[in-house]
Amino acid sequence: MDLAERRRTLDSALARRLRREASRSDLISAAVLLPITAGPGGAGEPHILFSKKSDAVPHHKGQFAFPGGIVEERDGSRVQTALREAWEEIRLPADAVEVLGLLDDTETRATQFVITPVVGIVTRQVAFRPDGREIERVIEVPLRTLRDPAIFRTELWERGGEEHQVHFFDVSVEDVIWGATARILKQFLDIVDGTEEAA
Secondary structure (H helix, E strand, O other), X not given: OOHHHHHHHHHHHHHHOXXXXXXXXXXXXXXXXXXXXXXXXXXXXXXXXXXXXXXXXXXXXXXEEOOEEEXXXXXXXHHHHHHHHHHHHHOOOHHHEEEEEEOOOEEOOOOOEEEEEEEEEEOOOOOOOOOOOOEEEEEEEEHHHHOOHHHEEEEEEEEOOEEEEEEXXXXXXXXXXXXXXHHHHHHHHHHHHOOOOOO
C-alpha cells in the first residue's frame, strides 16, 4: 500500500473512532506529531519518523520519541503544539504536514506528562535537520518493519507497587523504541491493522 492509499484508509479509521481524552490538573500537557513520510528519497512506501533525544534534555535522555513537547500558552491547540515542536526540533515545516487526526491521550509513567498524539502525513520531501541540542538524530522506519511481530516484545515492569506492560520495538540492536512512544505506536499500528480493541 503506497502513501496516498494509506492516507485514505487512516483518514477514514481515525474519523470513525472515539478518542480517549485525559485531562488531569496534576499532569503537564504535551503533544507529539506522529509523522508518516514517504521515506528517505521519497520512494512512496509509508515510513514513520522518530527523533532520538540527546543526553542534554531533562527527560527521556537518549530515547526515541516523536517530535513534540510541552503545550505553551501561545499554542492555540495540541495540533499547533505538535507542529511548532516538529519545526523547532527537526525543521519539519507545518505547511508540509497534513493532519489526519488525534490518537488517545497517553500518560507517561516515569514523568508527569499527558501526551496528545497528532497523526500527520508529510506531503513533500523535507531535509530533516535535528536541532543538535534536544535532538541528535532522526530515523524513518518502514511501516512494514514496525508491523513485523518479530521486532515487538512486551515486558512486565513494576512501578509504585503496580505491574504494567512495557512495549518494545527492536528496530535494530542500537535503535529500540519503548515507553510512551511505543504505547502510542502500538495504538497507531492497531488502528492500521484494524485490530484495536474497543474501549
